[in-house]
Amino acid sequence: MGKIIAIANQKGGVGKTTTAINLAASLAVLEHKTLLIDADPQANATSGVGIDPKSVETSIYECIIDNVDPKSVIVETETPNLFLIPAHIDLVGAEIEMINLPEREQMMRKAIAPFKNEYDFIIIDCSPSLGLVTVNSLTAADSVIIPVQCEYFALEGLGKLLNTIKIVQTRLNPDLDIEGILLTMFDTRLRLSKQVVEEVKMHFQDMVFDTIINRNTRLSEAPSFGKTIIMHDAGSTGAINYLNLAREILEKNHITTQNA
Secondary structure, three states: EEEEEOHHHHHOOHHHHHHHHHHHHHHHHHHOOOEEEEEEOOOOHHOOOOOOHHHHOOOOHHHOOOOOHHHHOOEEEEOOOEEEEEEEEEEEHHHHHOOOOOOOOHHHHHHHHHHHOOOOOEEEEEEOOOOOOHHHHHOOOOOEEEEEEOOOOOOOOHHHHHHHHHHHHHHOOOOOEEEEEEEEEOOOHHHHHHHHHHHHHEEEHHHEEEEEEEOOOOHHHHHHHOOOOHHHHHOHHHHHHHHHHHHHHHHHHHOOOOOO
16 A cells, blocks of 8 residues: 655654654564655654664765655564664755756655555655655655644744645645644643644644654653653553554554554
C-alpha cells in the first residue's frame, strides 16, 4: 500500500519530531513495516531513534541532490519494523542547491517513488519552515498531519501552513489530504489546555484527531536516550497516546492490524 504521511508545522516546538518518531514506532510495533524519513537539517528524528547524525555519511540530502539510491541509505533501528533514512546538517544547503533545478519541488517524490510500496507507511519529519524541502515533502506525501500544541498562540501560523498546503494541492500534488490536526502537549491541570482543545475543535471540527498527546516526562526524556517512547517506556502515557494515534490512523484508512 505504501501511504506517505508528512508531519508538518513551520512553528517550532509543537511536538512535530516527537510525533514523527513515535507515530512511526507505534505503527511499526503494530506490525506495519514503516520507514521514517528525516527531512529536517537538525536531524532530531535521526538522533531520536538512536542514530548519531555525526556518523551519517549518506542521508536524504544525497538522495535528493546527488541521485544516490535511497535504498542504500536506509538503516535499521532497534524498533522492530522501523527503518530510517537519516538527515545531517548538509540538508541546510539543499534549499539553495535546488533553487535552479528543473522540477525542484518533485525531487523527494522521485527519490521515494521506486520503493514506496515496499513499506506500509512512510513518515516524513519536515523541518520547522515552509521552505523548499518542506514543499518537497508535501509534494511527495499522500497526506499531512499538523501537530498543534495546547498552549497560547496555538493557532498562530496555522493559516499560513494551510495556505501552503492549498498551494501544493493546487499546483503540485492534487491528491494531498490533511490526515488530521493533532493536539499535543496537553496539560490536564491547565484550563488553558482545555480551552485550546475547544477552540481548535470549534475551528476545524472533523479534521481534529480524537487522540490527544499529553505532556509527559517520559516522552520528553526519551530522545536524550536515543529511544522512541515505545522502547523507552511502553507503559507510559506518551506511549499509550501514540499507540492510540496509530490505531486511529489505521482505522481511518480501513487497515486492520493483528495487535490493534
